[in-house]
Amino acid sequence: xxxxxxxxKHLVMGxxxxxxxxxxxxxxxxxxxxxxxxxxxPPELMFVYSYEKLSINESVPSRFSPECPNSSLLNLHLHAxxxxxxxxxxxxxxxxxxxxxxxxxxxxxxxxxxxx
Amino acid sequence: xxxxxxSLFLSVREGDSSVINCTYTDSSSTYLYWYKQEPGAxxxxxxxxxxxxxxxxxxxxxxxLNKKDKHLSLRIADTQTGDxxxxxxxxxxxxxxxxxxxxxxxxxxxxx
Numbered sequence: 001x002x003x004x005x006x007x008x009k010h011l012v013m014g015x016x017x018x019x020x021x022x023x024x025x026x027x028x029x030x031x032x033x034x035x036x037x038x039x040x041x042p043p044e045l046m047f048v049y050s051y052e053k054l055s056i057n058e059s060v061p062s063r064f065s066p067e068c069p070n071s072s073l074l075n076l077h078l079h080a081x082x083x084x085x086x087x088x089x090x091x092x093x094x095x096x097x098x099x100x101x102x103x104x105x106x107x108x109x110x111x112x113x114x115x116x
Numbered sequence: 117x118x119x120x121x122x123s124l125f126l127s128v129r130e131g132d133s134s135v136i137n138c139t140y141t142d143s144s145s146t147y148l149y150w151y152k153q154e155p156g157a158x159x160x161x162x163x164x165x166x167x168x169x170x171x172x173x174x175x176x177x178x179x180x181l182n183k184k185d186k187h188l189s190l191r192i193a194d195t196q197t198g199d200x201x202x203x204x205x206x207x208x209x210x211x212x213x214x215x216x217x218x219x220x221x222x223x224x225x226x227x228x
Contacts, residue, residue, distance in 0.1 A: 043218055
């Protein structure tokens, strides 16, 4: 299995809803990432998990709550979102280099989120 | 500072070569990447080059790196309509987690 999968593909939610985005990879990658991408813009990093532990939070509002239950799964829990949070949410994963650092990131197809 | 720049648009005729250019500012880059994004899809890793290399070729793709000028280019030979997409240049900077900085993306349009 050489891909990153994300579900759902599309999600529409109200500002009072609670929903979750899921990401899965079976490539043995020990680093996983959440990005947010607005239309016509590059991806913006939100969170980095390394060996199932949160290592980077790029000052993301607490209405976004990541979770890494095991080495293959990454979730993003959403609560009380705002319309400006509507975007494509991308998950990525990468291997760790033996010399330190991380290799190239492989991206999933994304979840298109619309907040009403 | 950390900044990656690209021209926003490029239009070429089918069968011609496309050259997408990128400049970056951080001299501590370790790897440089090219990603392709088709409408409504995620990012597909096309190729990458280590910062101590000058050139890398992979089928129709040729990457050139001028480290002195901090300039990266992607050449697509025999461009096809299926190559129409947004192409992101990205650099990996050695931090605690190899932070990846993306450029704004170049929208490539291929005219049949």
